[in-house]
Amino acid sequence: MAKKDFSYRGKTIEELQAMNTSEFVKLLPSRQRRSLTRGFSEMQKRLLLKIKKTKEGKYKKPIKTHCRDMLIIPEMLGVNIHVHSGKAYLQIEIIPEMLGRYLGEMVLTRTRVAHSAPGIGATKSSSAASVK
Secondary structure (H helix, E strand, O other), X not given: OOOOOOEEOOEEHHHHHHOOHHHHHOOOOHXXXXXXXXXXXXXXXXXXXHHHHHHHOOOOXXXXXXXXXXXXXXXXXXXXXXXXXXXXXXEEEOXXXXXXXXXXXXXXXXOOOOOOOOOOOOOHHHHHOOOO
16 A cells, blocks of 8 residues: 655645744644744744754754754754753654654653663672672
């Protein structure tokens, strides 16, 4: 079965990119709509400016941000962004399926803990083991 072209709430990618932000807001769920109608913070405005300059070819460095509460909007499609996870910057590429989500959802802050075997002296049975 062939995969059909991506659409967000019945709109194609080209239609979404042609929209301005106020038209795109009407397609979003209530939490995201409320976040965007309040306007962008200064940090979010700087991020959007860097994305715009990168698309024009004026900004060559990788885009790094701590702005995990930024909504992914159609202007950001196709851009690589390094989002801070609390410890390091993790790179994500913005794809159409991410529209209407937050950058923080794409970069997890907690990793799986994998423990090894207990050390010597950690259990009663380990005292019987020979130490060499």
